[in-house]
Amino acid sequence: MLLNGKLITHKNIAGDYYLMEFKSHELAEAAGPGQFVHVKCGSTNDPLLRRPISIHKADKDKGIIALLYRVAGKGTRLLSLMEPGDLLDVMGPLGNGFQLPKPSEKVAVVAGGIGVAPLFFLVQLLVNAGNDVQMYIGARTSQDLLAVKDIKKLGVDVKLATDDGSAGYHGLVTDLLPEKLQKVDRIYTCGPFPMMKSVAYLANKYNVPAQVSLEEKMGCGVGACLACSCKIKINGESVYKRVCTEGPVFNAGEVDWEC
């Protein structure tokens, strides 16, 4: 759907990271974890294109959608200037989100940096469904570790890792995984490509099904322009799939990690 959602809150939560909440009952109702919205930043032709932002939270009761984003360039910078009361022009929910596990399954969720954005929504549903969830969050510094409190509040055990050792384990978040993976039934991950690639490698090694959320530059967001192609292996053959509609979530085993 295409709608104008009224901003309720908007705050700079750390460094370049912002958390925005806007009102939309329809969107909150329709949204699934791993889906995204396509946001118009600014009202002019510059920047021109919408920006894809994951749905961070969707409160169906209150009809509120939350977005967690990093100011990366001119689009997100303009976005960060919006104020409560302003109307946000969004399309969504878009894309194929995460497939939820059986309630009995043990799940590991691995986030890198801003990759935690879509995973909060997922974890919340997993907790509500009664899954046993172990969360791993990695980032460059402690400042870039996002949504940790919110996730802990859900009663989930969170393991942290930072590149500079300013919080949690000093090193890559994926270093924390091997010993645990034997014990989980399913992995979900979102973060930088190399991190997801490592997770996919480990998942394959320990034979645990994993879902990853890919990123690609987008045009339309609805599958019409073929801009957002990523290489997916189907029966050994690598074909282009659209991140916006066939993804952003793919099975880790199908992604062509060499592309």
Next chain:
Amino acid sequence: MLLNGKLITHKNIAGDYYLMEFKSHELAEAAGPGQFVHVKCGSTNDPLLRRPISIHKADKDKGIIALLYRVAGKGTRLLSLMEPGDLLDVMGPLGNGFQLPKPSEKVAVVAGGIGVAPLFFLVQLLVNAGNDVQMYIGARTSQDLLAVKDIKKLGVDVKLATDDGSAGYHGLVTDLLPEKLQKVDRIYTCGPFPMMKSVAYLANKYNVPAQVSLEEKMGCGVGACLACSCKIKINGESVYKRVCTEGPVFNAGEVDWEC
């Protein structure tokens, strides 16, 4: 000069008209009546060019510049969204303003619509200099009669005219002039081209020197691009002059009103 002036007040005074005040001691110090500033509306490449806006008031003591403008298109619309505390990116003061009369001279000042914008500044100086000033303001409707109170506050007698008769004389402001022009030594005018053309015609008929403020689409605002040319007659020959630097104020007798 090129500077960022902090907005102090900004209000919608009627219909599409806005009055904006920003801080700049240097600009207020340097500004003369009839000069303009070149304003960047919005921070992106769209709209791209600056917009010329006349200096409506310049308070040298407080270091405040006021602009009176009409939302005409996308530039001024973006401008109207600015809020107190925001920084306005301006160049100025630009252009050749009005030449002030001798203090003994009787002066008629004729404004049409938003053309009153630069004339307030002029009238204020005329009053301070002790000139006898008669002000004529015409507009489409009473809603479009601007700055009337402010000018009356200066102790100036103001005659009004509206196209629809909703205030003052029902008809063209220039209809009010003929009987008065014999008694004045000098005329200043700013407004729609046809109005200024009538004023120029009358000024010529009654042999009163007149100055007019022209408008043309601008690029640079500093005389470099030759976009803003207007036709000026010099010794009977019509040549292009730049509104931004050789104008916007010209002697009515030199303007090629047929162009």
Next chain:
Amino acid sequence: MLKPNLAVDIGGIVMQNPVTTASGTFGFGREYSEYVSINELGALVVKGTTLYPRQGNAVPRIAETPAGVLNSIGLQNPGVDYLIEHYVPFFKSLQVPVIVNISGETVEEYAAVAEKLDKAGGVAGIEVNISCPNVKKGGMAFGSDPAMAAEVTKAVKSSTTIPVIIKLSPNVTDITKVAEAVAAAGADALSLINTLLGMAIDITTRRPVLGNVMGGLSGPAVKPVALRAVWQVYKAVELPIIGMGGISTAEDALEFILAGAAAVAVGTANFVNPRATIEVKQGIERYLIENGIKNINDLIGAAHGN
């Protein structure tokens, strides 16, 4: 006032209103069905189709530029046979004409695709892309040379009875020469413009941004160039023109119609506003009503004076 007449005739394709979609920006139509009821459009122009399936170019395939977009999709498509099997039934279910945009690496390939579409039925028009900047063979090479453009036109025309629209490239010294050549070769209508050849460089990696180095520029940035091309071609040839290039609003579309376009296509703007086509249509209708113009055809080329 009564509803004005919005219907136009593009070389035998009757459109209920002058608004269509620019090939490659609206998929096969269904992708936007949540936002736009296709039956409200004047016609549907679908993604470029080739004889054989094509994988397209390496990513990134899109980059934003000031008020524009560079793309280097590279004609990714499942091939004409797949199109006929999977999409033509859908086209047949629509109440508006469907125009299939086609491309080829050789003249023969263009002709072969046209012939297959002719046999399949359900296709109201063929738009021949001789202007794609994103493929190594064929594409823009055909559109840059009047003689080759004429050759492709003749080959396609003789392979089908469906109206043939030739889509011209702005990347030429004189677009009227190509227009004249394809008009003489039998084209029923013209589409213009395709994208402008452009590129972007990433100063961090010090490499071109697009996987394919160069790409095609579209969007509001190119509108002045597109409008100029329509203006020139309208003067040069008698064929109906589908104008496109940066149209986002009804005001943009009206500029094209006044310059000489009989119909307009909305491209990149769909990405920004998925309802752009419908809003353009509604805005045109409003303009006609407000200006007391009873028939859109009276406005075509009106900016040229009498």
Next chain:
Amino acid sequence: MLKPNLAVDIGGIVMQNPVTTASGTFGFGREYSEYVSINELGALVVKGTTLYPRQGNAVPRIAETPAGVLNSIGLQNPGVDYLIEHYVPFFKSLQVPVIVNISGETVEEYAAVAEKLDKAGGVAGIEVNISCPNVKKGGMAFGSDPAMAAEVTKAVKSSTTIPVIIKLSPNVTDITKVAEAVAAAGADALSLINTLLGMAIDITTRRPVLGNVMGGLSGPAVKPVALRAVWQVYKAVELPIIGMGGISTAEDALEFILAGAAAVAVGTANFVNPRATIEVKQGIERYLIENGIKNINDLIGAAHGN
């Protein structure tokens, strides 16, 4: 780190840094003296000059477009004799090279202007505009045809010993063909691009917006096209290139340098930010320092790989 070397050589014109002004957007230099100290630039390129004074085109001469500007100034200028009398003394007082942009309606006129400038002294380079879209005679017509472009180049070269820079038009099918022709004809350097031919229509009056109907498009909107042209020409010929077209920031300028430009000119951006030239220069210097690059010449064309 030590200050990096920013000096470049454009066909014999030594510039202390690669940043100059695009002809026609910076007047004769003095217009911007309140904002820019000309002596900090790499060179000053001044307004197009012709043999005889020109009045220029009817107004309006400028129209804004999305992220761009259309202009149809029409080479208004006081003529070369006036330039020599009134501006050359000022040029001589500067510490940076001054490049005079010239135009003509005939090959002979170009040669005559060049000869006069040669005699006058104080001019470090002649930029030959064979790409102006805004004049009826000459201008772009010379730049659209490799043979005519070569002819103008030869005529100017044989009339002066001052380095000759040929300014190319993007409104051609293959800009490398024109570049090759003028290189063979003896050009010392190339400037690219001039404006793209475009237009705008006022839907209220239903007439073209510009007094001269068509105009030249410049500004950020054209940057992708300009960058592509520089990329292509850098590959095709050995001559130093002054890159321009939509450069507003140091990042833009660096894209051009990476594509192959040895120097860059700031045009339309001066209207938006009168300090743009200086800020571009400072930003380039900062980039070199941050990336540990000692010499700007090492960056020229670096995006082409090895």
